[in-house]
Amino acid sequence: xxxxxxxxxxxxxxxxxxxxxxxxxxxxxxxxxxxxxxxxxxxxxxxxxxxxxxxxxxxxxxxxxxxxxxxxxxxxxxxxxxxxxxxxxxxxxxxxxxxxxxxxxxxxxxxxxxxxxxxxxxxxxxxxxxxxxxxxxxxxxxxxxxxxxxxxxxxxxxxxxxxxxxxxxxxxxxxxxxxxxxxxxxxxxxxxxxxxxxxxxxxxxxxxxxxxxxxxxxxxxxxxxxxxxxxxxxxxxxxxxxxxxxxxxxxxxxxxxxxxxxxxxxxxxxxxxxxxxxxxxxxxxxxxxxxxxxxxxxxxxxxxxxxxxxxxxxxxxxxxxxxxxxxxxxxxxxxxxxxxxxxxxxxxxxxxxxxxxxxxxxxxxxxxxxxxxxxxxxxxxxxxxxxxxxxxxxxxxxxxxxxxxxxxxxxxxxxxxxxxxxxxxxxxxxxxxxxxxxxxxxxxxxxxxxxxxxxxxxxxxxxxxxxxxxxxxxxxxxxxxxxxxxxxxxxxxxxxxxxxxxxxxxxxxxxxxxxxxxxxxxxxxxxxxxxxxxxxxxxxxxxxxxxxxxxxxxxxxxxxxxxxxxxxxxxxxxxxxxxxxxxxxxxxxxxxxxxxxxxxxxxx
Numbered sequence: 197x198x199x200x201x202x203x204x205x206x207x208x209x210x211x212x213x214x215x216x217x218x219x220x221x222x223x224x225x226x227x228x229x230x231x232x233x234x235x236x237x238x239x240x241x242x243x244x245x246x247x248x249x250x251x252x253x254x255x256x257x258x259x260x261x262x263x264x265x266x267x268x269x270x271x272x273x274x275x276x277x278x279x280x281x282x283x284x285x286x287x288x289x290x291x292x293x294x295x296x297x298x299x300x301x302x303x304x305x306x307x308x309x310x311x312x313x314x315x316x317x318x319x320x321x322x323x324x325x326x327x328x329x330x331x332x333x334x335x336x337x338x339x340x341x342x343x344x345x346x347x348x349x350x351x352x353x354x355x356x357x358x359x360x361x362x363x364x365x366x367x368x369x370x371x372x373x374x375x376x377x378x379x380x381x382x383x384x385x386x387x388x389x390x391x392x393x394x395x396x397x398x399x400x401x402x403x404x405x406x407x408x409x410x411x412x413x414x415x416x417x418x419x420x421x422x423x424x425x426x427x428x429x430x431x432x433x434x435x436x437x438x439x440x441x442x443x444x445x446x447x448x449x450x451x452x453x454x455x456x457x458x459x460x461x462x463x464x465x466x467x468x469x470x471x472x473x474x475x476x477x478x479x480x481x482x483x484x485x486x487x488x489x490x491x492x493x494x495x496x497x498x499x500x501x502x503x504x505x506x507x508x509x510x511x512x513x514x515x516x517x518x519x520x521x522x523x524x525x526x527x528x529x530x531x532x533x534x535x536x537x538x539x540x541x542x543x544x545x546x547x548x549x550x551x552x553x554x555x556x557x558x559x560x561x562x563x564x565x566x567x568x569x570x571x572x573x574x575x576x577x578x579x580x581x582x583x584x585x586x587x588x589x590x591x592x593x594x595x596x597x598x599x600x601x602x603x604x605x606x607x608x609x610x611x612x613x614x615x616x617x618x619x620x621x622x623x624x625x626x627x628x629x630x631x632x633x634x635x636x637x638x639x640x641x642x643x644x645x646x647x648x649x650x651x652x653x654x655x656x657x658x659x660x661x662x663x664x665x666x667x668x669x670x671x672x673x674x675x676x677x678x679x680x681x682x683x684x685x686x687x688x689x690x691x692x693x694x695x696x697x698x699x700x701x702x703x704x705x706x707x708x709x710x711x712x713x714x715x716x717x718x719x720x721x722x723x724x725x726x727x728x729x730x731x732x733x734x735x736x737x738x739x740x741x742x743x744x745x746x747x748x749x750x751x752x753x754x755x756x757x758x759x760x761x762x763x764x765x766x767x768x769x770x771x772x773x774x775x776x777x778x779x780x781x782x783x784x785x786x787x788x789x790x791x792x793x794x795x796x797x798x799x800x
Contacts, residue, residue, distance in 0.1 A: 198262045199466050200388045201419065203282060205310065206292035207300035207661070208271035211322045213249055215292065215361035216268050220454060222364060222377045223257035223264075250563055252278040252405065254285070254417065254468050256452045259381045265452065265468045269306070274560035277497055277539025279306050281404045281479065283313055284495050285419040285468055288388030290380075291317045291338070292361075295329035299337045301599055301663035308345045313495075317354050318383055324370065325360045328629055331370050355383055391419075391466030398485040399423035399431070401471065402492045406479050406536040412448055412472040416483065419468050421492055423485065425449060426462040433477035434484060434491040441481065447473035478535050497538050500554035501594040501640055501664055504561050504763075505578035506530065507550035509773055511782060512687060512713040517775040518574035523549050526575065529568060540564070550576075554583060556664070558644065562760045569759075569774050577763060577772040578784075582640045584670070591670040594640040599633065600650075602658040607632045609653045617642030618671040637665060642674045645764035677767055680726040682719035683783060684712045688732035696749045698729055705781065706731070707754045715786025717770065720755075728788065757781075769794065 204212045249270040256265045267286060269279045283289075289310045293299060310317065319338055321331055335356065342352055357380055359366035365375040405417040425431070425446055432443040450457040450470040463469045477483060480494035508514075508523045515521050520529075527544065530551050534542045541554040555561045558580055565577060585592045598619065602610055604626075611621065611634065619638030627633040643662060650660055682702055692708040704719040712718060712731060721727050757765060762772045762779050769791070773780040785791045 199265070199390055200262065200288070200384055201265045201267075201286040201391060201466065201468060202288045202290055202384055202388050203267040203269055203279075203286040203310075204290045204292060205269050205279065205303075205306040206271050206322075207294070207297070207303045208248060210271065210292050210294045210297070210300075210303075211361040212271060212292055213268055215320075215322065215359070216255065216266060218361055218364040218377055219257055219266065219380075220255075223259050223381070248272060250275055250278075252282045254282075254405075254452050255454060256468070257454065259385070262385055264381070264384055267468075272559060274555070274557035275539075276305055276556060277537065280309055280495055280497050281538060283309055283315070284402060285404055286315065287391055288384070289315050289317050290320055290384070292320050292322050293334055293338055294326075295321050295324045295331050295334055295358075296326050297601075298330070298334040299341045301597055301661045304341055304345070305663055307341065309495075311342070311345050311347050311351055314348075316351055316387065318357070318380075318387055319354050320357045320359050320366065320380065321370070322359050322361050324358045325363065325373060330628065331358065355387055357383060393420075393465035394422045395424060395465045397422040397465075398488050399425045399429070400482060400484040400488055400492055401425070401469075402494060403477060403479050403481050403483060409472070414475055414477070415450075415470050415472050416474065416477060417468070417470045418483075420463050420465050422465050424462055424464040425469075425471070425485075430486050431473070431483055432486050433474055434482045434489070436480065436491060436494065438489055438491050442474055442476045443486065444474045446471055479538050498556075498664070500539060500541055500556055500583065502557055502561070502580050502582055503552050503554040504580050505545070505550050506553050506565075507576040507578070507771075509574040509576050509775070511576070511716075511773050511780070511786070513711065513773075513775075513780075514574060517777045519572040521574045526568075526573065527551065529571070529573065533564060557662070558760060558763060562763060565763075565774055566759055569776055572776055574773075574775045577774055579766045579768055579770065580644050580763065582644075585667055587667070592667040593670050595665045595668045596638055596640050596643060596662045597665045598636040598638050598643065599661045600636070600658060601627060601631055601633050602654050604630055604632050606654040606658060607634060610634065610650065610658065613646070613649065613653060614638065616675060617646060618674055639668075639671045639674070640664075642671075645677065648761055648764060677765070678724060680721040680724055681717045681770070681781075682721050682731075683726055683728045684714060684716045684718050684732075685728045685730050685788070686732060687713045690718070690731045691734050692749045692751055693735045694729075694731050694733040695751055698731060699752060701727065701729070704752070704754045705757070708751065713782075713786070715783045715788075715791075717781035717783065 206212045252267055252269045254267045256263055267282050291307060321334060357366045358370040366377050366380040367375050400421045401418055403416045403418045407415050409415050427449055429446050431446055433441045435441055449460050449463050451460045457470055482491035530542045534540050539556050543552045582594055600610055614636050619636040621636055623635035625633055650658055690706050690708055690710045690712055702720045702722040706718045718731055759779055766772055769784050771782055771784050773782055785794055
């Protein structure tokens with residue numbers, strides 16, 4: 197069969213999606229005059245805005261009569277669940293490594309999963325045109341990484357190509373700076389085996405991705421593991437234990453051609469397809485011919501390590517900006533997300549008005565909140581908390597490997613802050629160009645809310661990468677935010693006259709004319725305790741003009757937080773109010789008497 201299935205894996209920003217763009221162009225997928233956006237595989241708005249891949253997406257190119265199915269994967273550890281699922285669809289992986297940054301945490305995570313499945317990697321050292329490239333050292337790092345991940349001798353004998361995805365060339369000679377991607381196409385065809393699957397057996401298919409279409413309903417994507425499937429063929433869905441969930445017909449079969457899904461009449465073993473016609477089947481279910489009763493075993497997925505409370509927005513301004521505000525709508529949306537995203541777990545609280553959503557990290561849950569916000573939802577979000585375990589009577593918490601690249605002069609400040617957060621340094625070495633690479637093993641709890649502080653400490657030049665490492669002994673209390681907050685003591689509009697006097701108290705989050713309510717956080721106090729203030733007070737007017745009192749008020753622009761910054765900033769007794777237009781910080785209990793009661797109960 198002239199077919200190859202391959203996944204492209206790499207750390208975030210090492211150039212996967214840009215390389216796929218060039219593979220499209222050089223395989224003739226696009227017409228010469230076709231207008232194509234940059235990073236064509238990053239299809240949704242959030243991916244385009246942030247410049248990162250969030251969802252794994254299959255595509256295919258035809259090269260010299262051979263169809264190559266390519267799966268573009270996210271590079272951020274928080275979206276690792278996407279990568280774990282799709283590795284069962286492919287027969288080989290292209291590991292992309294930056295010629296300067298080398299093997300990073302996410303590279304290790306995904307490569308480990310691929311090697312365990314017995315996939316043989318092709319290593320592509322990308323961005324070789326960088327002025328700070330260190331190609332040979334990076335290759336040594338990759339080899340050491342494979343050895344530490346218990347790669348077989350066959351996997352260690354990996355082919356290497358040197359490429360620049362942006363400029364569209366790949367060569368076996370690291371000194372060349374021109375050419376095309378033909379060597380990469382050739383290497384995929386030679387090195388990745390064609391699917392060795394039985395075409396004559398009954399049809400079976402493992403669902404790895406799920407999405408919805410307004411016309412077709414539920415669309416299931418995966419690889420045909422055996423046999424053939426035709427349009428309108430009778431099929432049924434089996435769960436992990438072999439129970440039949442539903443029976444139906446394959447109403448539509450679609451194959452990937454470039455950026456499009458094209459309807460086909462039949463598909464056979466090895467093809468990556470999307471299938472419509474079932475209404476209940478979901479990720480990790482087996483879709484098969486009605487004669488099949490044994491399900492395909494799905495890959496186990498790593499458990500979530502962090503959770504947040506998603507609640508109905510109960511602030512005085514609820515329902516003014518969003519269209520979806522009821523608990524039923526939030527519940528349906530969250531359970532729909534958990535269905536298609538296996539790395540997320542949703543549990544309903546006893547009060548039915550809030551939901552515990554567990555995931556891999558702040559970014560993954562932040563992207564979910566941002567997506568819901570754009571769909572018109574209003575939510576109240578609590579501070580993230582880590583999921584603890586108990587082993588042999590001992591409390592265990594998740595730890596992360598944290599790799600920090602920082603300018604030499606800032607390394608002292610970073611080490612000091614990480615020590616306060618109970619992190620242990622495991623490695624520190626110069627990484628060239630006046631930078632130091634420091635590796636820590638840190639409890640995940642201590643890392644919540646550190647990123648903003650880290651950027652301030654390193655003047656915005658530091659790069660931090662985190663990856664789940666293990667569950668280890670609980671480290672005890674970790675100091676949280678040092679400063680208290682300024683809380684509005686009433687409802688109304690913020691007034692420049694009173695904000696001017698409040699500026700010396702700390703940093704303000706609101707500007708003149710903004711609507712406020714009692715219990716809303718309007719700024720950060722310069723001192724450790726919380727302070728209730730009146731930001732609505734106007735100047736008392738009299739009929740006597742006094743000299744020097746009518747000078748124009750000049751306010752410092754307020755500090756506006758992004759969603760991720762707000763989630764990282766809040767304390768345990770605070771919440772983020774998220775609506776389609778605004779992000780506000782507030783106390784969980786808006787009434788000051790209730791706040792006092794809650795703090796007394798906590799102290800007791």
